[in-house]
Amino acid sequence: MNTLGQRINHYRRAKGLSQLALADLCGWAGGQARIGNYERDFREPSLPDIQLIANALGISVSDLVDPQTAQALSEQAEISVNPSVQDYALIPQYSAHGAAGNGHLNDHIEVKGGLVFKRAWLTRMHLREQNLHVIYVQGHSMEPTICDADVVLVDDSQSQPRDGRIFLLRKPDGELIIKRLIQSLTGGWIIRSDNTDKRAYPDQPVSNDEITALQIIGRVVWHGGAL
Numbered sequence: 001m002n003t004l005g006q007r008i009n010h011y012r013r014a015k016g017l018s019q020l021a022l023a024d025l026c027g028w029a030g031g032q033a034r035i036g037n038y039e040r041d042f043r044e045p046s047l048p049d050i051q052l053i054a055n056a057l058g059i060s061v062s063d064l065v066d067p068q069t070a071q072a073l074s075e076q077a078e079i080s081v082n083p084s085v086q087d088y089a090l091i092p093q094y095s096a097h098g099a100a101g102n103g104h105l106n107d108h109i110e111v112k113g114g115l116v117f118k119r120a121w122l123t124r125m126h127l128r129e130q131n132l133h134v135i136y137v138q139g140h141s142m143e144p145t146i147c148d149a150d151v152v153l154v155d156d157s158q159s160q161p162r163d164g165r166i167f168l169l170r171k172p173d174g175e176l177i178i179k180r181l182i183q184s185l186t187g188g189w190i191i192r193s194d195n196t197d198k199r200a201y202p203d204q205p206v207s208n209d210e211i212t213a214l215q216i217i218g219r220v221v222w223h224g225g226a227l
Contacts, residue, residue, distance in 0.1 A: 004050075005041035007064050011057045012039075025056035033140070034149050042144055089122060090114045091153065093134040115151070127221060131157040135168070137223075141193035141201040142166070142178055146223050152178070153222035161189060161211055162219070170215040178220060181211075 023031030037043040054061045093114045137150045163183040182190040193201035
């Protein structure tokens with residue numbers, strides 16, 4: 001068992017749990033794909049996710065990770081209990097979902113707490129906390145970059161299209177989508193999914209006029225790592 005994914009797979013099977021059952025124990029409704037990605041080492045779980053998985057499997061964090069990572073998790077737990085206002089910013093988390101798929105309509109949006117980010121990191125990334133919010137992702141069109149049930153950080157101040165960047169867009173019918181914008185060599189833009197299955201997630205060419213009809217809510221700048 002050389003990788004984290006292999007260790008998660010081993011302990012899950014030892015408990016007689018399916019991937020879906022483990023996801024449910026972690027509180028990730030419909031998160032079978034998420035567990036599968038972790039076990040295949042397609043994605044690396046965040047430190048809080050590692051803690052949730054260990055708790056669900058009835059094992060210690062040290063059974064899954066090396067001592068250095070376990071120590072980092074312990075330090076993060078202390079931060080989450082009593083974060084310093086000077087050192088950490090609480091970014092509001094909305095109930096809205098941005099679809100990495102065919103679109104997700106949010107009839108009602110609420111603030112549901114938030115996530116804590118280091119102010120030093122925000123400064124280094126040239127981000128201002130008053131422009132930021134956090135939402136969840138639904139769908140598989142942006143995999144492997146962004147996966148189903150990921151949480152992403154959106155910068156509302158970056159509302160102009162930029163070649164190669166990932167944005168949260170609102171379609172004219174109100175649906176929210178998360179896609180990469182590619183500037184076309186022949187003019188206009190391409191709304192692109194990172195998923196290589198182009199039969200399921202085809203590129204969508206749009207003109208400059210059409211891109212303005214798609215309201216750019218902001219640029220996705222983080223999902224467990226800077227983009």
